[in-house]
Amino acid sequence: MITPDTKDWTWVLERPCAECGFDSGALGWEEVPALVRANAASWCDVLSAGVRLRTRPRPDRWSVLEYACHVRDALRLLDERLVLTLTEDEPTYDDWDQDRAAVDGRYNDQDPSTVATDLSIAAERVATRLDQLPDGAVHRSGRRSDGVRFTVETLVRYFVHDVVHHLHDVSAPAAGR
Numbered sequence: 001m002i003t004p005d006t007k008d009w010t011w012v013l014e015r016p017c018a019e020c021g022f023d024s025g026a027l028g029w030e031e032v033p034a035l036v037r038a039n040a041a042s043w044c045d046v047l048s049a050g051v052r053l054r055t056r057p058r059p060d061r062w063s064v065l066e067y068a069c070h071v072r073d074a075l076r077l078l079d080e081r082l083v084l085t086l087t088e089d090e091p092t093y094d095d096w097d098q099d100r101a102a103v104d105g106r107y108n109d110q111d112p113s114t115v116a117t118d119l120s121i122a123a124e125r126v127a128t129r130l131d132q133l134p135d136g137a138v139h140r141s142g143r144r145s146d147g148v149r150f151t152v153e154t155l156v157r158y159f160v161h162d163v164v165h166h167l168h169d170v171s172a173p174a175a176g177r
Contacts, residue, residue: 012161020168024157033127040123047116064170069107071163075122078159091142
């Protein structure tokens, strides 16, 4: 059984991640769209390798396929929140239970090829939206239901850590440390 992740990961906006090494503050804003695209390409490579995609390295860790589905859905959620933040003043983001999404979406039963395609589409949508941001849009803001405030910039940096971190999770030796 996978224990739901209840940690508040917003600290990744203040310091590098000790696990994956990603430093959201060191990433130049203009580099973000290319990073999102490159990350999606890496996920596609992992999914096309076909090696033990559905096998959980430990009972309390997701499989490669489950992580890929999560990344796809996180990118879709990021895009939804970007649109909301760019079109409304100070929106509140709906809660997202990533663990419930994994169960309800039967992540480990999905087709890896379809997941790779959908993940690429979601990444390209986010990257293109970021490429086309109007001047000053990075300062628009919204809030999670727990009150945490994000600007477009901090929201993107927060989500980018997630997709980078999970690629690290599936790429690290023994992928389940």
